Amino acid sequence: GENVEQHPSTLSVQEGDSAVIKCTYSDSASNYFPWYKQELGKRPQLIIDIRSNVGEKKDQRIAVTLNKTAKHFSLHITETQPEDSAVYFCAASRASGGSYIPTFGRGTSLIVHP
Amino acid sequence: EADIYQTPRYLVIGTGKKITLECSQTMGHDKMYWYQQDPGMELHLIHYSYGVNSTEKGDLSSESTVSRIRTEHFPLTLESARPSHTSQYLCASSDHRGGEKLFFGSGTQLSVL
Numbered sequence: 230g231e232n233v234e235q236h237p238s239t240l241s242v243q244e245g246d247s248a249v250i251k252c253t254y255s256d257s258a259s260n261y262f263p264w265y266k267q268e269l270g271k272r273p274q275l276i277i278d279i280r281s282n283v284g285e286k287k288d289q290r291i292a293v294t295l296n297k298t299a300k301h302f303s304l305h306i307t308e309t310q311p312e313d314s315a316v317y318f319c320a321a322s323r324a325s326g327g328s329y330i331p332t333f334g335r336g337t338s339l340i341v342h343p
Numbered sequence: 344e345a346d347i348y349q350t351p352r353y354l355v356i357g358t359g360k361k362i363t364l365e366c367s368q369t370m371g372h373d374k375m376y377w378y379q380q381d382p383g384m385e386l387h388l389i390h391y392s393y394g395v396n397s398t399e400k401g402d403l404s405s406e407s408t409v410s411r412i413r414t415e416h417f418p419l420t421l422e423s424a425r426p427s428h429t430s431q432y433l434c435a436s437s438d439h440r441g442g443e444k445l446f447f448g449s450g451t452q453l454s455v456l
Contacts, residue, residue: 272447
């Protein structure tokens with residue numbers, strides 16, 4: 230099955246700095262890579278996603294890059310703000326019985342210091 | 344408003360009790376999932392469903408069962424709760440029309456004494 234590794238497990242930055250979270254996956258059939266943000270005590274919510282036919286995608290201060298050859302993808306947050314503090318999960322999905330069943334990374338706890 | 348709802352929000356029970364965690368979604372999604380998560384920790388898939396009358400076991404071994412009799416309803420049952428079942432349980436749904444994005448419920452925090 231799919232295996233997703235996510236690093237680092239904890240990331241501490243100063244407000245205004247950039248943050249990068251990296252994930253690798255093992256199944257070359259995976260073709261959908263979402264990122265979810267989970268604030269303390271709240272449900273995970275999708276913040277950005279990328280499909281295997283695209284190398285990079287941006288949405289304001291966040292971006293995701295994908296390297297299919299190396300089987301890794303990364304989340305980039307620029308000009309971090311305290312409200313970016315949360316746990317971030319990457320995921321990789323494969324088609325299974327006509328559906329995508331995501332495999333999640335272990336999560337990265339991002340702490341943005343004011 | 345279309346959403347995914349979980350009840351109860353918190354549950355404290357004794358060992359050996361049978362419990363059912365409820366999950367309903369009003370978004371018309373065909374796929375539904377149950378995840379187990381300790382605070383701030385990784386998400387473990389325990390069950391999923393492609394649609395009515397479809398149920399599959401996930402990666403985490405679990406003594407729980409699920410049913411999918413109606414599209415909008417995906418309850419999770421523990422026949423005999425144990426302290427090791429203490430955790431947060433998150434229900435989610437997705438649909439290919441939404442690009443397979445997962446929408447999560449607010450979760451049920453279960454404590455087994």
